[in-house]
Amino acid sequence: MTAPLLILASASPRRYELLTQIGVPCRVETADVDESPLADETPEALVLRLAQQKAQAVWQRLAATPDGLPLPVLGADTLGLLDGELLLKPRDFADAQALLRRMSGRWHTIFTAVALVTATGTSVVLNRNAVKFRSVSDAEILAYWRTGEPCDKAGAYAIQGRGAVFVERLEGSYSGVMGLPLFETAQLLAAAGIKTM
Ligand SMILES: Cc1cn([C@H]2C[C@H](O)[C@@H](COP(=O)(O)OP(=O)(O)OP(=O)(O)O)O2)c(=O)[nH]c1=O
Numbered sequence: 001m002t003a004p005l006l007i008l009a010s011a012s013p014r015r016y017e018l019l020t021q022i023g024v025p026c027r028v029e030t031a032d033v034d035e036s037p038l039a040d041e042t043p044e045a046l047v048l049r050l051a052q053q054k055a056q057a058v059w060q061r062l063a064a065t066p067d068g069l070p071l072p073v074l075g076a077d078t079l080g081l082l083d084g085e086l087l088l089k090p091r092d093f094a095d096a097q098a099l100l101r102r103m104s105g106r107w108h109t110i111f112t113a114v115a116l117v118t119a120t121g122t123s124v125v126l127n128r129n130a131v132k133f134r135s136v137s138d139a140e141i142l143a144y145w146r147t148g149e150p151c152d153k154a155g156a157y158a159i160q161g162r163g164a165v166f167v168e169r170l171e172g173s174y175s176g177v178m179g180l181p182l183f184e185t186a187q188l189l190a191a192a193g194i195k196t197m
Pocket residue numbers: 009010011012014030035054076077078079089110152153154155157158159160163177178179
């Protein structure tokens with residue numbers, strides 16, 4: 001097995017898959033971070049803060065162990081925005097239904113922030129995507145909910161899954177919507193000396 005070059009501070013299997021796609025062997029270590037927005041925090045500030053907190057929490061935990069400085073730690077956060085309101089993970093069917101009804105036939109924004117912590121500090125990038133949904137009926141929302149796919153996804157859909165059938169247009173990057181923008185991630189990694197080619 002190839003030795004890991006990076007610690008992925010994320011429980012998301014999608015992020016692990018995406019890092020593997022660009023040939024970066026990693027090890028997963030997660031930390032619990034309170035994801036609630038602060039008063040008057042913009043969506044951009046929130047997603048950037050959470051990506052950094054996730055990576056820094058893991059870095060600090062590992063740095064406190066006797067093994068010395070950890071490998072670079074990568075954290076990410078994804079959230080959506082429509083009409084100035086956050087599109088987070090749905091709490092239940094009613095929440096997912098309300099989200100998907102609002103998104104039906106309209107454009108929304110998906111933000112993903114990626115943070116990399118190394119011994120020299122933290123770097124962070126923001127990826128922004130515009131996604132247009134076709135009209136989605138209530139019957140489709142119910143059938144989609146029953147697949148189980150929406151429950152742990154920001155905006156209650158997965159572009160990499162059955163949710164792809166709702167995505168009429170995308171301006172941005174598929175990997176960014178899925179939770180780890182690979183173009184920006186590769187640039188962050190390269191700046192820290194981790195090559196993908
Ligand atoms: C919009 C969209 C989101 N998502 C996922 C990516 C993220 O896993 C999730 C947003 O939640 P996040 O809080 O960003 O991540 P997470 O809780 O899954 O994992 P961790 O905090 O440990 O890093 O939504 C998709 O998989 N596909 C999509 O099309």
